[in-house]
Amino acid sequence: xxxxxxxxxxxxxxxxxxxxxxxxxxxxxxxxxxxxxxxxxxxxxxxxxxxxxxxxxxxxxxxxxxxxxxxxxxxxxxxxxxxxxxxxxxxxxxxxxxxxxxxxxxxxxxxxxxxxxxxxxxxxxxxxxxxxxxxxxxxxxxxxxxxxxxxxxxxxxxxxxxxxxxxxxxxxxxxxxxxxxxxxxxxxxxxxxxxxxxxxxxxxxxxxxxxxxxxxxxxxxxxxxxxxxxxxxxxxxxxxxxxxxxxxxxxxxxxxxxxxxxxxxxxxxxxxxxxxxxxxxxxxxxxxxxxxxxxxxxxxxxxxxxxxxxxxxxxxxxxxxxxxxxxxxxxxxxxxxxxxxxxxxxxxxxxxxxxxxxxxxxxxxxxxxxxxxxxxxxxxxxxxxxxxxxxxxxxxxxxxxxxx
Amino acid sequence: xxxxxxxxxxxxxxxxxxxxxxxxxxxxxxxxxxxxxxxxxxxxxxxxxxxxxxxxxxxxxxxxxxxxxxxxxxxxxxxxxxxxxxxxxxxxxxxxxxxxxxxxxxxxxxxxxxxxxxxxxxxxxxxxxxxxxxxxxxxxxxxxxxxxxxxxxxxxxxxxxxxxxxxxxxxxxxxxxxxxxxxxxxxxxxxxxxxxxxxxxxxxxxxxxxxxxxxxxxxxxxxxxxxx
Numbered sequence: 336x337x338x339x340x341x342x343x344x345x346x347x348x349x350x351x352x353x354x355x356x357x358x359x360x361x362x363x364x365x366x367x368x369x370x371x372x373x374x375x376x377x378x379x380x381x382x383x384x385x386x387x388x389x390x391x392x393x394x395x396x397x398x399x400x401x402x403x404x405x406x407x408x409x410x411x412x413x414x415x416x417x418x419x420x421x422x423x424x425x426x427x428x429x430x431x432x433x434x435x436x437x438x439x440x441x442x443x444x445x446x447x448x449x450x451x452x453x454x455x456x457x458x459x460x461x462x463x464x465x466x467x468x469x470x471x472x473x474x475x476x477x478x479x480x481x482x483x484x485x486x487x488x489x490x491x492x493x494x495x496x497x498x499x500x501x502x503x504x505x506x507x508x509x510x511x512x513x514x515x516x517x518x519x520x521x522x523x524x525x526x527x528x529x530x531x532x533x534x535x536x537x538x539x540x541x542x543x544x545x546x547x548x549x550x551x552x553x554x555x556x557x558x559x560x561x562x563x564x565x566x567x568x569x570x571x572x573x574x575x576x577x578x579x580x581x582x583x584x585x586x587x588x589x590x591x592x593x594x595x596x597x598x599x600x601x602x603x604x605x606x607x608x609x610x611x612x613x614x615x616x617x618x619x620x621x622x623x624x625x626x627x628x629x630x631x632x633x634x635x636x637x638x639x640x641x642x643x644x645x646x647x648x649x650x651x652x653x654x655x656x657x658x659x660x661x662x663x664x665x666x667x668x669x670x671x672x673x674x675x676x677x678x679x680x681x682x683x684x685x686x687x688x689x690x691x692x693x694x695x696x697x698x699x700x701x702x703x704x705x706x707x708x709x710x711x712x713x714x715x716x717x718x719x720x721x722x723x724x725x726x727x728x729x730x731x732x733x734x735x736x737x738x739x
Numbered sequence: 740x741x742x743x744x745x746x747x748x749x750x751x752x753x754x755x756x757x758x759x760x761x762x763x764x765x766x767x768x769x770x771x772x773x774x775x776x777x778x779x780x781x782x783x784x785x786x787x788x789x790x791x792x793x794x795x796x797x798x799x800x801x802x803x804x805x806x807x808x809x810x811x812x813x814x815x816x817x818x819x820x821x822x823x824x825x826x827x828x829x830x831x832x833x834x835x836x837x838x839x840x841x842x843x844x845x846x847x848x849x850x851x852x853x854x855x856x857x858x859x860x861x862x863x864x865x866x867x868x869x870x871x872x873x874x875x876x877x878x879x880x881x882x883x884x885x886x887x888x889x890x891x892x893x894x895x896x897x898x899x900x901x902x903x904x905x906x907x908x909x910x911x912x913x914x915x916x917x918x919x920x921x922x923x924x925x926x927x928x929x930x931x932x933x934x935x936x937x938x939x940x941x942x943x944x945x946x947x948x949x950x951x952x953x954x955x956x957x958x959x960x961x962x963x964x965x966x967x
Contacts, residue, residue: 342839632835635796637824637852637900639817734796737831 336642340649347625351654354618358658358713359665361611365604365709366666367699372600374674374700376593382522382694383589384582386459389552390561391568392585393427396578398549399585404433404504407547408577417571423559424568428455429548431538435501435509437531442489446531448499450538457552462519462532469493469517472534480517484528491515497531503543511541522694553579604709608716615720619651623727630728631736640728647724655717659710666706673699743805744904744936745770745793750802752788752959762788763799764959770904773934775927777941777950785959786940787908793938794827794906795819807903824852828897830907834889836881842868842892843877849899867895871925887918894925904936911943919945 344351384390392399395408410429418424431450436443453462453471462471462480472478481491489495495515503509513533521527539545553568555561565581572579583590623630633643677696685695745768752763762785770776778786791797792804795811803810806826814822823829836845846867847860855863868877871891881889890910897905907926911919923946929935939946947953955963 339837339839346839628835629837632831633837634820635794635823636829636849636896637820639820639852642852734791737835 336646337649340646340653343646343650344653347622350618350621354615354651354654355658355661357611357614357618358655358717359662361607362659362662362706362710362713363666363669365607365713366663366706367669368600368604368607369705369709370666370670370699370701371673371697372596373702373705374670374698376596377700378677378696378698379694380582380589380593382459383586386457387523387526388582388585389428389457390555390582391553391565392580393551393553394549394578394580396576399578399580402432402549404431404502404542404544404547404549407431407504407544407549408551409547410551411546412576413551414572418553418568421564421568421571423556423564425554425556426455428452428457428552428554429535430550430552431535431542431544431547432549433501433509433538433542435499435531437485437489438498438500439489439491439495444485444488444529446485447526447529448501448531448533448538450533450535450542452535453532455554457554459522460532462517465519465521466517467520469515471517471519472532474534474536476516476534477513477537478516479513479531479533480519481515481532482527482530483518483520484524485530486515486518488528491518493517499531499541501542503541504547505543507543509542511537513537524695608712611713612716612720615655615717616723619720619723622647622650623724627727627731627736627739630731631733631739634731634733635737640731644725644728647728648718648721651717651721651724652714655714659714659717662713663706663710667701667703670699670701670706673697674701741771741773743769744772744774744807745938746805747789747793748803748805750789750792750804751800752785752792752797753800761959763792765802766956766959766961768954768961768964770936770938772903772936773930774952775930775937775950776952776954777939777947778954778956779942779947780956781942784956786956788959789956790906790908790938790940794829795823824849824900826903828900828902828905830890830893830897830905830910832909832912834881834886834893834913836889836892836896838881841878841880842873842884842895845881845892846895846899849896853900863899864895867898868892870929871895872921885918887914887921890914890918890922891925894922894929898929898935902935904938907937907939907941909941909943910939911941911946916945919943923949 395406398406415427418427433448435446435448437446451460452474453460467483471480479497493515497513497515499511501509521530539547555564561581565579569579630643634640677698680695680697747766747768750763750766751761754760754762766789778789780786788797792799799812804812811819811822837848840848843864846864850860850863865877868874871894873888873891876884876888884892911922914922926937927949930937939950941947952966954961
């Protein structure tokens with residue numbers, strides 16, 4: 336039966352080629368589309384979460400809902416050893432995050448101030464990698480690094496001085512005067528326009544919250560499952576006065592945006608599936624019409640309809656599987672290419688992406704699951720479409736078919 | 740005395756429509772083992788309809804067809820297909836070979852459906868092709884053979900399942916005189932040497948002249964039945 340099916344495939348090479356090509360291009364198109372969609376979000380999420388905010392953050396309970404220094408946590412109240420004992424936790428990274436009015440010369444602007452220890456920080460805040468001018472600060476220094484966009488706004492140079500005035504812990508005045516020792520280009524475009532970084536200790540001092548931090552980022556080992564770590568830490572620390580939040584809880588709007596975008600992409604791909612279904616159905620209808628007479632003969636000479644149907648299903652499955660496998664294989668280098676050579680966005684698209692604080696580049700994901708998923712779906716469509724041939728065979732009248 | 744292979748009793752086939760057409764109108768007929776029978780008549784007289792019903796390809800409106808004592812009109816679709824596979828060989832006007840299979844494979848295909856062992860299939864196919872004069876053409880596909888050669892492959896295929904009888908519907912209609920004579924020689928040889936029963940539906944005088952029994956049909960009825 337398989338031999339017969341195989342030879343039938345080669346008897347009308349044009350039709351077989353159309354079927355294989357249709358399936359192949361559908362798989363390629365669907366996988367490329369989905370790879371870009373998922374890849375962009377993977378990259379954006381990694382950019383935002385892994386490099387800047389961390390997959391898990393520990394706060395004083397209620398801080399995330401009301402992000403003021405009054406809701407900062409007392410570092411002494413956190414048993415850091417429990418975190419360090421977890422094999423997937425590298426450490427806790429303390430931060431002070433607040434706002435301040437900054438001025439220099441005649442310019443004044445509201446800015447986001449982060450007190451950090453660059454040597455302990457996540458990759459997105461390891462300043463030496465992002466400096467475009469000057470140098471970074473040491474933990475005990477009394478100086479600041481300014482984001483490039485903000486530096487442009489103030490027309491700053493290394494050695495210029497910035498004045499800070501704001502509100503500290505429990506209503507205390509927060510003010511200070513710090514020289515600019517470096518200008519850094521932040522990957523996140525929004526942060527690049529408004530961020531000032533200063534040593535963690537100096538931020539504690541300026542905001543009158545010595546011994547406190549607004550956030551402790553849980554620094555995870557590469558490849559660790561943050562969900563699992565989250566569960567295990569929650570069980571270990573008992574959170575009466577603290578909150579341990581995953582990035583999904585911290586940024587639900589990102590999840591919603593991803594889901595909305597994915598749903599949109601799914602609709603587009605569904606339309607593609609409908610089109611390919613009709614293309615495949617067309618080739619099956621052509622095949623059945625061409626071989627109507629032959630089907631009649633085979634049934635006449637004693638071939639059961641079920642066996643004949645099986646042969647045609649085999650033919651169709653071989654063709655769709657061939658197309659799907661080809662598509663899955665051909666698209667793989669494309670996925671790898673755009674993973675490491677992302678497309679730079681420009682114009683309105685760039686602005687739109689930047690508005691969401693994401694890097695304006697289109698990356699792909701190289702996950703083979705996408706190829707398998709879409710290859711399988713299209714293979715399934717091919718299988719379903721071959722049911723038309725099964726139906727026609729099971730209902731054929733051999734005499735009428737032979738006359739056709 | 741030869742045993743009865745086919746016994747047709749009061750067979751009717753009516754095609755319903757605005758004006759019902761009686762394609763077969765009360766035919767009763769007996770075919771004995773080893774007969775070489777031609778059903779003759781003009782186009783539309785009902786001979787192909789009768790042949791289709793004898794072969795279990797079509798159901799009669801009423802009447803019975805006994806093959807080896809079994810009424811095939813009472814069989815279900817799959818039973819009929821299996822019955823055809825085991826008992827009937829078909830030769831069609833347009834050869835109707837499977838284009839993607841070689842001559843040997845076309846002949847052995849029936850035996851494959853019968854789940855016969857590969858060695859037996861190949862031996863019998865080779866033997867049958869030899870008996871129809873196609874030695875050396877075993878590996879040719881239908882497209883590489885002439886019309887006469889294709890029809891001889893069809894005859895070999897019809898005999899492959901060791902059927903009780905062979906039904907041939909206008910087998911010479913597409914053949915030239917030489918091929919027709921050649922084909923009839925082969926069929927008569929198989930009829931004489933192996934006792935194979937042949938029933939033809941034809942209006943070709945070349946076949947009718949060589950048949951040993953000629954049943955004339957007109958308007959769905961047997962109008963004469965002559966044995967030579």
